[in-house]
Amino acid sequence: MTPSPPNHTAAPDERSRPRVRNPWGQGDRLRGEILSAAGRLLGELGGVDGLTLRGVARQAGIAPASIYAHFTDKTELVVAVVDHEYGQLVDRLRAVGQDVPETDPVGRVRAQLHAFCRHAMDNPGLYRLLFGRSDRHSSARPSALMDLLVGSLSACERAGVRLRLRAERAAIVLIVGAHGRVAIQQVREDTDKVDIVLDFADELLSLVIDDEEPER
Amino acid sequence: MTPSPPNHTAAPDERSRPRVRNPWGQGDRLRGEILSAAGRLLGELGGVDGLTLRGVARQAGIAPASIYAHFTDKTELVVAVVDHEYGQLVDRLRAVGQDVPETDPVGRVRAQLHAFCRHAMDNPGLYRLLFGRSDRHSSARPSALMDLLVGSLSACERAGVRLRLRAERAAIVLIVGAHGRVAIQQVREDTDKVDIVLDFADELLSLVIDDEEPER
DNA sequence: TGTACATCAGTGAACGCGCGTTCACTGATGTAC
């Protein structure tokens, strides 16, 4: 491993102009810029390990020292960015769910599962945050995602759809299966066709949902 | 993040004696010691990222420079240790499978799945190697594991057991589901009871295997 | 209206650290004569 790849993209990414400083009273805006810069890096990188303050600063087009006005140290940044990214994922799934009419609860689960797959494929680094070793970053995180899906699955049951597993178990199977399939898809370079993953997601769904006619 | 945890365990782990050098002509034995030291580290660590040559040297009780007699650089070590660990997993599953009589192909799959779960729980870092971003380390790796399981599942089919999925798909569901469940179990600290994971593995198996009576 | 001063957003240079890697070495064990 030679000392390291030349990580500096000389120009501070996108804007090569020295960066316009935020107006008075809006210094908190940099906090958001830092978070999304770090988020972008997490998406490309393979997880939290490769994340460096200097890299984030480069990506955001600021000096490394400037981060310390908004985060006391690296761990605080990491926790914040992980929560931020995680929140975005959950928000997205919630929104997607609301786009599907209540009369089609299975369609809602399916839409959310697909959205999860797409999100995971677009952000290869993300799944490591969700299921990787915690390192004691906000531990309540994955449960919000689980709760969302358990809710959607319970709605199916209330609508008379039979599940082959308890909703909690079914949610785990879906998320964990989808996430694993995405990871495998990323490890092979053959085709990064989303459809392969979505097909797999549908197959998981059909495993979990008992679509035989109720026997009455 | 303070500069770094004091990573030196002053004494070179286990043997505090300065280490007995290998006899003439057996210099290659150090290669094995390095590999298993690195393997131990991978098990504790959360993947390849935290692995350092100096750390491996500390774990093995040798000088960092001594590694270069056996591996040209860090990447070569990493590839070698990953292949080594992966090979051990596959060997274990193969052995476990042979302990179950051919007359019970479902039992064989189950035993292998359980062994996979246990192995994954004992080596928290391992699953990242299997499904984490490849970084172009020997890409043929995961397929050997898949082939093994596909073989066991096909044996079930030949014995008249119906699968709800094609064997290839079923293998993915099992491995990926089990691995994900293990990852979740590791992220929560509540109880690291293996049984919870093994129960889940059984549930996956019952999803994949259609155990209703053939309809004739 | 002017002017002194406080506050804000952000910077540049430096620190000590662990890292991967190199290089000249050490000292025990074998081989040639």
Next chain:
DNA sequence: TGTACATCAGTGAACGCGCGTTCACTGATGTAC
């Protein structure tokens, strides 16, 4: 049998690098009188 030498397994000190973090600073924008 002795002795000079080659070979082996492995070491210690040093290198340049990127990292996290600190600290004194800069210069624009607001406020008090």
